[in-house]
Amino acid sequence: MKLLKTLAPAAALIALPSLGLAQEAEAAAPGFDEIGPYIMTTLLFCMAGFLVFFMAAGFAMLEGGLVRSKNVTMQMTKNIALYSIAAIMYWLIGFNLMYPGDAWIMPGWVGPLFVPTTLDPVGVAAADAALDYASIGSDFFFQLVFVAATASIVSGALAERIKLWPFLVFVILLTGVMYPISGSWQWGGGWLSEMGFSDFAGSTVVHSVGGWAALAGAIVLGPRIGKYAKDGRVTPLPGSNLALATLGTFILWLGWFGFNGGSQLAMGTVGDVSDVSRIFANTNMAAAAGAVTTLILTQVLYKKPDLTMVLNGALAGLVSITAEPLAPSLFGALWIGAIGGVIVVFAVPMLDKFKIDDVVGAVPVHLFAGIWGTIAVVFYNGDANIVTQVVGIVAYGIFTFGASLIVWMILKAALGIRVSEEDEINGLDMAELGMEAYPEFSKG
Numbered sequence: 001m002k003l004l005k006t007l008a009p010a011a012a013l014i015a016l017p018s019l020g021l022a023q024e025a026e027a028a029a030p031g032f033d034e035i036g037p038y039i040m041t042t043l044l045f046c047m048a049g050f051l052v053f054f055m056a057a058g059f060a061m062l063e064g065g066l067v068r069s070k071n072v073t074m075q076m077t078k079n080i081a082l083y084s085i086a087a088i089m090y091w092l093i094g095f096n097l098m099y100p101g102d103a104w105i106m107p108g109w110v111g112p113l114f115v116p117t118t119l120d121p122v123g124v125a126a127a128d129a130a131l132d133y134a135s136i137g138s139d140f141f142f143q144l145v146f147v148a149a150t151a152s153i154v155s156g157a158l159a160e161r162i163k164l165w166p167f168l169v170f171v172i173l174l175t176g177v178m179y180p181i182s183g184s185w186q187w188g189g190g191w192l193s194e195m196g197f198s199d200f201a202g203s204t205v206v207h208s209v210g211g212w213a214a215l216a217g218a219i220v221l222g223p224r225i226g227k228y229a230k231d232g233r234v235t236p237l238p239g240s241n242l243a244l245a246t247l248g249t250f251i252l253w254l255g256w257f258g259f260n261g262g263s264q265l266a267m268g269t270v271g272d273v274s275d276v277s278r279i280f281a282n283t284n285m286a287a288a289a290g291a292v293t294t295l296i297l298t299q300v301l302y303k304k305p306d307l308t309m310v311l312n313g314a315l316a317g318l319v320s321i322t323a324e325p326l327a328p329s330l331f332g333a334l335w336i337g338a339i340g341g342v343i344v345v346f347a348v349p350m351l352d353k354f355k356i357d358d359v360v361g362a363v364p365v366h367l368f369a370g371i372w373g374t375i376a377v378v379f380y381n382g383d384a385n386i387v388t389q390v391v392g393i394v395a396y397g398i399f400t401f402g403a404s405l406i407v408w409m410i411l412k413a414a415l416g417i418r419v420s421e422e423d424e425i426n427g428l429d430m431a432e433l434g435m436e437a438y439p440e441f442s443k444g
Helices: 002-028 032-066 069-097 137-155 162-186 193-197 203-221 242-264 270-302 307-322 330-353 360-379 387-415 421-426 429-433
Strands: none
Touching: 002 429, 032 137, 032 203, 032 242, 069 137, 069 162, 069 429, 137 162, 137 203, 137 242, 137 360, 162 193, 162 203, 162 387, 162 429, 193 387, 203 270, 203 307, 203 360, 203 387, 242 270, 270 307, 270 330, 270 360, 330 360, 360 387, 421 429
């Protein structure tokens, strides 16, 4: 009994140092108030990135449905290839070129070239993490899926007559160099950001860049055979599967919640989470308004609703609200998206008058509606002004259209960008790839 009485105090004395160390470690470890914003914002980037990644499937399905059956495999090949190339080029060059920090080569204009992205170390400690933001991996992935969406815009516009490999060479330059340079002007803290240009999620930075690149390519490439008659008539070339195109539009609509919602860039406070939900609601309203507007307008103008216009109307509404999806009320999102739908209905036949053949309507949706959305920012964002917004629109237009036009002309002279007349008539699936999307139907 005496031994037990002696051992108990001794054990307590032995345990005291370890208890003290545990209490010190607990006191030194950061609490959730400190690490919570980092964890939640990293989670936001991952979840939003997954949604925007799924937009790659949306673009593929939309394009696959709007091209003729003899060109479907080509569109699928282009879409999986362009995403994969974008992932590699954005790691190799694009991410640090777009977000240079203090490493500008030309301050405010061009960041460092050929600086690959490096992730946080495995099991990074809280003391070594960027607790004021998010993990590098989540940020890199979230930004990567945006550049892939830009390349997808170009793919649809130039469908049914462009060669595969010259197109992919253009994708390398677009995703690795052109998009990151122009993106750094705004989102990388460059000269447009310092001027006060405002583009919340990319009506101009992403969508108009894709639209300008697509417009330059369509001009150099020329229209599809049979699209425009000598007397000025436009010959419709219906797509192969409107059900597939509709599925693609709904997938894009879903992905846009990540596109705009993730661009809040923070989820560590009640205000941030509430703002993300507000962005979701406004994004959805703008898409719905764009779709309903085109549904009504095509009924009035053509006596029958046009499904392809309605699909593009929804997308135009989404593009229109992307520059400022947070500040407007639901009614504000409605009328901004509705005007996007109006733009599509009148812009598509306008392009035909100039004999610019855009297979999926990418230029009206992403360029024209993107310009409108960037201007509409001034109605709800008190820090934006119309002069700065127009300066940004013009700057992106001059740079992207000019650079794209030069690249397309060089590719045309060096490699040839258009398939032969025979191959175009027979279809790019067999001519370029030797396989068809629907072989059982082509055999009779």
